Amino acid sequence: MRSNTKAREAILNLLQSNTNRQFTVEDIANEVILNGIRIPTATIYRTLVFFEEQKLINKFVVPGENRACYQGIPKGRDCSKHYHLKCNTCGKLIHLDCEIMATFTTHMENEHGFAIDLERTLLYGICVDCKILGAGK
Amino acid sequence: MRSNTKAREAILNLLQSNTNRQFTVEDIANEVILNGIRIPTATIYRTLVFFEEQKLINKFVVPGENRACYQGIPKGRDCSKHYHLKCNTCGKLIHLDCEIMATFTTHMENEHGFAIDLERTLLYGICVDCKILGAGK
DNA sequence: TTGCGTGCAAAGGTTTTGCATGGCA
DNA sequence: TGCCATGCAAAACCTTTGCACGCAA
Numbered sequence: 001m002r003s004n005t006k007a008r009e010a011i012l013n014l015l016q017s018n019t020n021r022q023f024t025v026e027d028i029a030n031e032v033i034l035n036g037i038r039i040p041t042a043t044i045y046r047t048l049v050f051f052e053e054q055k056l057i058n059k060f061v062v063p064g065e066n067r068a069c070y071q072g073i074p075k076g077r078d079c080s081k082h083y084h085l086k087c088n089t090c091g092k093l094i095h096l097d098c099e100i101m102a103t104f105t106t107h108m109e110n111e112h113g114f115a116i117d118l119e120r121t122l123l124y125g126i127c128v129d130c131k132i133l134g135a136g137k
Numbered sequence: 138m139r140s141n142t143k144a145r146e147a148i149l150n151l152l153q154s155n156t157n158r159q160f161t162v163e164d165i166a167n168e169v170i171l172n173g174i175r176i177p178t179a180t181i182y183r184t185l186v187f188f189e190e191q192k193l194i195n196k197f198v199v200p201g202e203n204r205a206c207y208q209g210i211p212k213g214r215d216c217s218k219h220y221h222l223k224c225n226t227c228g229k230l231i232h233l234d235c236e237i238m239a240t241f242t243t244h245m246e247n248e249h250g251f252a253i254d255l256e257r258t259l260l261y262g263i264c265v266d267c268k269i270l271g272a273g274k
Numbered sequence: 275t276t277g278c279g280t281g282c283a284a285a286g287g288t289t290t291t292g293c294a295t296g297g298c299a
Numbered sequence: 300t301g302c303c304a305t306g307c308a309a310a311a312c313c314t315t316t317g318c319a320c321g322c323a324a
Contacts, residue, residue, distance in 0.1 A: 004298090005297085005298085005304060005305085007305075008304085025288080025289085026288095039305090039306095040306055040307070041289080042289090042290080042305080042308095043305055043306070045288095045289060045290070046290090046305085050304095059200070060200060061198040061200075063197060063198070063257050066287080066288075066313085066314075067287080067288055067289085068288085068289085085245075085249070085251050088254060088257070094249075096249070098248070098249070100241070100244055100248075104241055107237050108260075108262075111235070111237075112222070112231075112233070112265075113265030113268065114222050114260075114264055114265065115262045115263045115268060116260055116261070116262040117225055117261045117262045117263070120262075121259070121260050121261045123245075123251075123253055123258050124253070124254045124258045125245075125251050125253040125254045125257075125258070126251070126252045126254070127250065127251055128250030128251065131250065131252060141323095142278095142279060142280085142322085142323085144279080144280075145279085162313080162314085163313095176280090176281095177281055177282070178313090178314080179280080179281070179282080179283095179314090179315080179316085180279080180280055180281070182313095182315070183279080184279090203288085203289070203312080203313075204313055204314090205313085205314090275324100276323105276324090277322105277324090278324105279320105279321085279322080280320080280321075280322090281318105281319090281320080281321100282317105282318095283316100283318095284315105284316085284317085285314105285315080285316070285317090286313105286314080286316085287313090287314080287315095288311105288313080288314100289310105289311085289313095290310080290311070290312085291308100291309085291310070291311085292307105292308090292309085293306105293307095293308095293309105294305105294306090294307095295304105295305080295306080295307100296303105296304085296306095297302105297303090297304080298301105298302090298303090299301090299302090299303105
């Protein structure tokens with residue numbers, strides 16, 4: 001398994017340099033240009049599957065969309081340990097570090113017998129920035 | 138707008154009789170048979186769009202799948218008022234009625250400025266039943 | 275009769291796969 | 300040289316759309 005090819009490097013770099021932005025395959029195809037040449041979508045898909053297995057990126061589908069989005073995981077961050085908030089408006093992903101979450105997770109486990117899977121769970125809503133912008137309208 | 142045709146009635150009945158189960162379009166095509174005749178997928182899709190607009194069903198995509206799932210909303214239940222838990226193993230959807238959730242939502246709002254959208258948010262994990270089964274293996 | 279749902283087929287879009295080629299170790 | 304990523308094209312899949320027909324009011 002080789003992970004240091006030019007295409008893989010460029011794609012991973014794009015995603016890891018913008019960890020709070022989500023990319024469609026089309027976005028990646030448009031933004032990653034090597035020597036003036038676009039990367040074929042087949043290669044992009046294969047690369048994304050590879051990185052997802054390595055837990056370097058997350059894949060998810062935004063409700064209402066009909067295609068997948070991919071997002072880089074910040075280096076050294078273990079995304080199975082905290083919650084994620086996703087803004088409906090701007091698409092931003094927020095890695096939430098907050099004490100109360102452990103309480104919440106424990107409550108769900110003890111009172112409802114439900115073991116939350118943090119890697120899959122995404123809390124949708126409206127972030128501060130978008131709320132302010134929306135209020136200004 | 139007519140909602141009482143045979144096809145619509147049968148599809149809605151299936152979903153509302155199994156509100157903690159999620160159905161793909163294929164599932165519906167396999168299970169709703171009228172006079173020995175399957176309902177064409179085009180009709181199923183159109184019906185599901187219709188019911189989603191009426192807020193009689195929810196649509197969502199399970200991580201790892203590449204197609205949509207649909208789930209009936211229990212009658213008289215306002216799904217924009219409570220959280221939903223979804224079991225990774227059996228697929229069951231649980232409508233969560235619990236006091237702590239309001240606290241949690243308020244905390245997210247006040248401390249993090251994030252207004253959670255309950256209609257989109259799905260908490261994934263393992264339910265009690267599946268945990269017990271898994272432990273027994 | 276009129277309107278809207280239905281059925282069938284075709285189209286559209288995303289994602290996957292097969293196979294030959296090419297690059298890195 | 301050998302292995303694996305790449306490129307291209309085709310296929311597979313899910314979903315939507317167009318159009319003619321049929322059923323219910």
